[in-house]
Amino acid sequence: MKKFKTDLHIHSCLSPCGDLDMSPKRIIGTCREVGLDIIALCDHNSAENVEPAIRLGEAAGIRVFPGMEINSREEVHTLAIFGHASQAFAMQEIVYRHLKGSNRPEFFGEQVRVNECDEIEGFNDRLLIGAVDLGLEEIVREINRLGGLSIASHVDRPSYSLVSQLGFVPPGVRLDAVEVSDPLWARTRGMHILQELGLPVVSSSDAHFLEDIGRQASFFRVESATLEELRLALQGRSGRAVEI
Amino acid sequence: MLNKLSLDLLAGEGGLDQEVTAGYCGDLLSDVMANAEKGSVWITIQRHNNIVAVALLKELAAIVLANGYQPEPETVEKAKEENIPLLVSSSAAYQLAGRLYQAGIRGNYRGDRPGS
Numbered sequence: 001m002k003k004f005k006t007d008l009h010i011h012s013c014l015s016p017c018g019d020l021d022m023s024p025k026r027i028i029g030t031c032r033e034v035g036l037d038i039i040a041l042c043d044h045n046s047a048e049n050v051e052p053a054i055r056l057g058e059a060a061g062i063r064v065f066p067g068m069e070i071n072s073r074e075e076v077h078t079l080a081i082f083g084h085a086s087q088a089f090a091m092q093e094i095v096y097r098h099l100k101g102s103n104r105p106e107f108f109g110e111q112v113r114v115n116e117c118d119e120i121e122g123f124n125d126r127l128l129i130g131a132v133d134l135g136l137e138e139i140v141r142e143i144n145r146l147g148g149l150s151i152a153s154h155v156d157r158p159s160y161s162l163v164s165q166l167g168f169v170p171p172g173v174r175l176d177a178v179e180v181s182d183p184l185w186a187r188t189r190g191m192h193i194l195q196e197l198g199l200p201v202v203s204s205s206d207a208h209f210l211e212d213i214g215r216q217a218s219f220f221r222v223e224s225a226t227l228e229e230l231r232l233a234l235q236g237r238s239g240r241a242v243e244i
Numbered sequence: 245m246l247n248k249l250s251l252d253l254l255a256g257e258g259g260l261d262q263e264v265t266a267g268y269c270g271d272l273l274s275d276v277m278a279n280a281e282k283g284s285v286w287i288t289i290q291r292h293n294n295i296v297a298v299a300l301l302k303e304l305a306a307i308v309l310a311n312g313y314q315p316e317p318e319t320v321e322k323a324k325e326e327n328i329p330l331l332v333s334s335s336a337a338y339q340l341a342g343r344l345y346q347a348g349i350r351g352n353y354r355g356d357r358p359g360s
Contacts, residue, residue, distance in 0.1 A: 017294075075272050101277070107297045129294065131274035158316075159292035 266351025
């Protein structure tokens with residue numbers, strides 16, 4: 001088994017609140033500096049910057065999983081993480097079908113598509129900050145159907161989290177894990193909440209700025225950097241494990 | 245209004261001269277974006293800095309955090325930058341809305357008209 005330093009929640013400049021320095025190229029460069037082996041690129045309700053990140057990651061020896069952070073009708077943020085870009089794009093299609101409104105960059109920020117060479121390819125005009133008109137249960141069901149991992153974002157935060165918005169995991173919502181922003185919370189005040197949720201715990205940075213990448217991470221003990229190996233680790237099966 | 249409702253102002257003093265014509269209660273930003281009227285006082289327990297962006301987008305008069313909830317530090321910063329009055333109250337949203345309504349701030353909410 002090998003140990004992989006993993007940050008499954010990084011935004012790029014495609015997210016309206018993501019810093020404009022968060023291009024795929026700079027993200028991968030920073031991942032190298034901070035010693036990350038595996039990341040997931042999860043922009044708000046969109047996966048349009050994942051392909052350059054995957055290719056740049058390949059060249060740098062960093063496994064990049066395509067993903068997105070979906071904002072449900074209840075305004076619960078959930079990470080949808082996939083093995084292949086095609087799955088992420090299939091999820092994106094579902095999200096776009098249920099996402100209304102246009103972005104107003106002057107209020108929410110620019111949503112920039114960037115290529116491997118740090119060049120702007122275009123701007124996304126959708127209201128990516130908005131909530132998708134689908135309930136958490138339907139979103140998680142679609143992620144499962146497409147073969148992805150669903151992880152409830154930053155359950156230790158007072159906004160946009162499973163805990164702040166709902167306070168429990170509704171029956172029928174089959175999440176693969178929950179994410180904490182602060183591992184200390186998981187060991188102290190949050191311990192009982194996490195026990196009640198009864199799900200595996202990961203920690204990630206939710207980076208919107210380069211300097212935050214890898215600030216929180218999870219350590220996966222797995223054979224190789226594949227999504228199925230991560231799934232086994234979350235389930236604690238076949239000798240795989242995850243630590244925060 | 246500040247005195248009447250015993251609200252504490254945390255940021256956005258410069259924006260206080262905007263006339264208050266309506267009110268709205270809501271904690272789901274998507275709902276507020278869809279339904280709040282321009283000129284509203286918005287009562288919420290949502291503390292994320294996106295509330296300031298929503299207030300700007302909808303041209304709201306002020307944001308009031310109910311129940312003694314304190315905003316996140318980034319929210320205060322952003323409200324200062326954008327001059328959006330950000331206030332806190334120890335009262336619940338229901339009480340605050342009741343007092344505003346009594347004070348004559350009724351608005352023109354589309355679901356509130358006779359026969360609608």
